[in-house]
Amino acid sequence: MLEEISVCLATLYLRGLNRPTQPLRRRWTRIVSCLRLADTSFDDFPIILRSSGFHEEALLLESKELVGQARSEIERQRVLTSVEEGYPTRWIERLKEGAPPAVWISGSPPSSAFVGIVGSRQIDAETRQFAEEIGRESTRLGFGVISGGATGSDLAGTKGALLSNGSVLEILPYGIDHFVGIDKCGISVAAPREEFSSALAMERNGLIYAGSENTVIIQSRFKEGGTWHGALEAVRRKLCPLIVRHDHSEASRALIGLGAFPISHAQELASALNHTQAQRGLFNIG
Numbered sequence: 001m002l003e004e005i006s007v008c009l010a011t012l013y014l015r016g017l018n019r020p021t022q023p024l025r026r027r028w029t030r031i032v033s034c035l036r037l038a039d040t041s042f043d044d045f046p047i048i049l050r051s052s053g054f055h056e057e058a059l060l061l062e063s064k065e066l067v068g069q070a071r072s073e074i075e076r077q078r079v080l081t082s083v084e085e086g087y088p089t090r091w092i093e094r095l096k097e098g099a100p101p102a103v104w105i106s107g108s109p110p111s112s113a114f115v116g117i118v119g120s121r122q123i124d125a126e127t128r129q130f131a132e133e134i135g136r137e138s139t140r141l142g143f144g145v146i147s148g149g150a151t152g153s154d155l156a157g158t159k160g161a162l163l164s165n166g167s168v169l170e171i172l173p174y175g176i177d178h179f180v181g182i183d184k185c186g187i188s189v190a191a192p193r194e195e196f197s198s199a200l201a202m203e204r205n206g207l208i209y210a211g212s213e214n215t216v217i218i219q220s221r222f223k224e225g226g227t228w229h230g231a232l233e234a235v236r237r238k239l240c241p242l243i244v245r246h247d248h249s250e251a252s253r254a255l256i257g258l259g260a261f262p263i264s265h266a267q268e269l270a271s272a273l274n275h276t277q278a279q280r281g282l283f284n285i286g
Contacts, residue, residue, distance in 0.1 A: 004042040005035050006081040006102075010070035012057055014079060014102040016175070016191030017069050023056050028101035031057060032083060042067075078176070080105040080187065088114075088146075088169075088211040094239055095210050100189045104176035107185035110167035114146035115273075116208045116240070119153025119218030119227055128156045130245055131218045133266035135160025141270055144169060146212050148204055149179075149186070153218035153227075158184065171208050173201040198226075205230035209239035214276050216269070217244040217260065222251040231255060241276035243269070 008031070012023050031054060038048045042061075050058035060066060073079045080087055081102045086109035091099040115138040117131060135157040138145050144167035147154040158168045168184035175194040179186035189207070190200050205226060209215050215234065220227040228251060231242060235258050244255045246262035256262050261272045 001036070001039065002083045004045070005032060005083050006074060006079075007042065007067065007071050008035065008045055008061060009081040009083065009101045010074055010079050011063075011067050012060055012102075013100075014070060014073070014104070015189060016104070016194070017066060019060065019066060020063075021056060021060065023054075023060065025101065026097045027054065027057070028082070029097045030054075032101075078104060078106070078192075080109060086111070088207075090114075090211050090213075090240075091207065095206075099210075100207070104188045104190070104192055105185065106176050106179050106187075107181055109185050109187070110144040110169055112142065112144040112167055114169065114212040115141075115143040115269075116212030116215030117145055117147045117154060117157030117218065118205070118208060118215060118230065119157075120220060120225065121150055121152035123152045123156070123219055127153070127219050127245075127247070130266060131156035132160035132163075134216050134218070134269060135162075135166065136164045137266045137269045139164040139166030141273070143213065146171065146208055148173065148201075148208055157216075157218065169211070171204045171211070173197070173204040201226055202230070202233075206233060206237070206239065209234040212240050214241045214243050214273055216263075217242060217252075217255060219245065219247065219249075220251040220255065222249070222254060231260075232258075235259065243272045243276065 013025055034052050046058040046061045131153050135145050139161050145158055145161040146169045147158050149170035161168050162183055170186045172186055172188040174196040175190045175192040176188040177192040217231055242260035244252050244260040246252050246264050261275055263272050
């Protein structure tokens with residue numbers, strides 16, 4: 001049953017398929033509930049959806065060509081949907097109907113909880129070492145690392161995790177066909193050949209924060225750049241608790257003022273995670 005619902009979600013929402021119309025994505029949770037309650041075969045899905053008022057979605061599911069495209073990509077293990085094992089459960093808990101119902105994937109999704117690692121692209125050697133140590137420490141504490149695959153802070157953090165035989169999930173701001181990954185998993189909401197865009201980067205940032213237990217901000221520029229704006233959005237939407245490297249910069253002081261927990265050394269990560277775990281209930285996060 002869940003396999004057929006996965007085909008339904010990919011047919012309706014997976015970006016990059018030759019779809020004549022784009023149904024409203026935020027209705028996916030209601031569609032899944034409807035199909036689960038019906039407990040019937042895929043051939044009856046259009047009937048069930050149409051009777052529940054989902055006329056556009058029912059029409060798309062009647063397209064054999066479109067359904068065939070979705071089924072083929074799932075069989076090639078290039079697609080992960082929100083009803084499958086391996087889908088980041090925090091996305092559903094925190095984003096609810098805003099979570100992506102179907103994404104492109106390369107590699108096997110880690111089963112562990114995640115610590116997010118984000119930060120500036122242009123960093124010095126000391127900052128790079130700190131990011132690598134955070135990746136290693138996250139692995140030692142039993143977490144996978146979720147990041148954005150960007151140069152600088154992101155890649156330094158994932159390098160530390162991989163050198164410690166940890167698991168890494170990269171959320172990409174471009175299509176999965178551009179992903180080059182060894183011993184790590186990549187996920188993208190973009191069409192497979194889509195190029196980088198600022199809009200995809202911002203969407204990617206939200207998924208990193210929403211998918212992690214805590215996100216460590218390695219370095220940011222005050223009121224500038226994707227790291228700064230992504231952190232502000234995470235605070236505004238209460239996506240997850242933040243931890244920031246206290247490098248005495250204006251940006252780190254501002255983030256601490258907004259509630260981020262400061263650390264100066266990677267060895268402080270465990271205490272930071274314990275602190276934010278205690279605070280999570282207070283702020284209704286997670």
